[in-house]
Amino acid sequence: MTMENPSQSLPLDGRVAIVTGGSRGMGRAITLHLRSLGAKLVINYSSNANQADLLASELNSSSHPVAIAVRADVSDPDQVKALFDRAEQEFNCPPHILVNCAGILDPKYPSVVNTTVEDWDSTFNVNTKGAFLCCREAADRLKRGGGGRIIMITSSLVGNLLPGYGAYAASKAAVETMTKIVAKELKGTGITANCVAPGPVATELFYAGKTEETVKRLADACPLGRLGEPNDVSQLVGFLAGDAGEWINGQVIRANGGLVI
Numbered sequence: 001m002t003m004e005n006p007s008q009s010l011p012l013d014g015r016v017a018i019v020t021g022g023s024r025g026m027g028r029a030i031t032l033h034l035r036s037l038g039a040k041l042v043i044n045y046s047s048n049a050n051q052a053d054l055l056a057s058e059l060n061s062s063s064h065p066v067a068i069a070v071r072a073d074v075s076d077p078d079q080v081k082a083l084f085d086r087a088e089q090e091f092n093c094p095p096h097i098l099v100n101c102a103g104i105l106d107p108k109y110p111s112v113v114n115t116t117v118e119d120w121d122s123t124f125n126v127n128t129k130g131a132f133l134c135c136r137e138a139a140d141r142l143k144r145g146g147g148g149r150i151i152m153i154t155s156s157l158v159g160n161l162l163p164g165y166g167a168y169a170a171s172k173a174a175v176e177t178m179t180k181i182v183a184k185e186l187k188g189t190g191i192t193a194n195c196v197a198p199g200p201v202a203t204e205l206f207y208a209g210k211t212e213e214t215v216k217r218l219a220d221a222c223p224l225g226r227l228g229e230p231n232d233v234s235q236l237v238g239f240l241a242g243d244a245g246e247w248i249n250g251q252v253i254r255a256n257g258g259l260v261i
Helices: 025-036 049-059 077-091 117-141 166-185 212-221 230-241
Strands: 016-020 040-045 067-071 097-100 149-153 192-198 252-255
Touching: 016 025, 016 077, 016 117, 025 040, 025 049, 025 097, 025 230, 040 049, 040 077, 049 067, 067 077, 077 117, 097 117, 097 230, 117 149, 117 166, 149 166, 149 230, 166 192, 166 252, 192 230, 230 252
Parallel strands: 016 040, 016 097, 040 067, 097 149, 149 192, 192 252
Antiparallel strands: none
């Protein structure tokens, strides 16, 4: 039996990752997994400072800080720039990885005809404009020459097209198209750009506004007979973030247990 060399470095050792929406739900799981792979973390949050600070403190158990929590509204270009500035200042190098996980969903699940302009705009402001601003900054600021990764969290709803998700699915579809184009525009930089599109995942965002019957129906519809768990997504993100995922570029990878094929 081959024993692992304890002195061997972790896959993301020495790399800096920015995770937007990284303090709770799927973003928290991604943050924790990237840290387990050796990455230093910039945990972005917009409103829940306590959760973000607690997570950073949990990760900073050693004498050398490996995580910071940074408040930033991803729909504000100045705050997004400041987020990347803080990452560089704290860890003395350009960031290597962006995981854009920040997003919102209307828990009323209105049909398109019942979607207000205000709700449409707020959905696109965070999910699409926020993704654009973070992606634009990352394309300009991530480390060149290898190890640069842009990973956008989108949704399998872009393929499933369920009623009640018009604004949400449209906002994520725009991100998927943008990311494919960015992958081509970054030719020669060594930076890859991909989307991970989860299906139903057991998080606070997923459960909001849903009845037990709806949750059960979605779980039963999956060939694996369950909802996704945050770690089902975080491990895929971790693979894409490392050197093993370098040949995957410009792709939308649906992680949904076979619910949407």
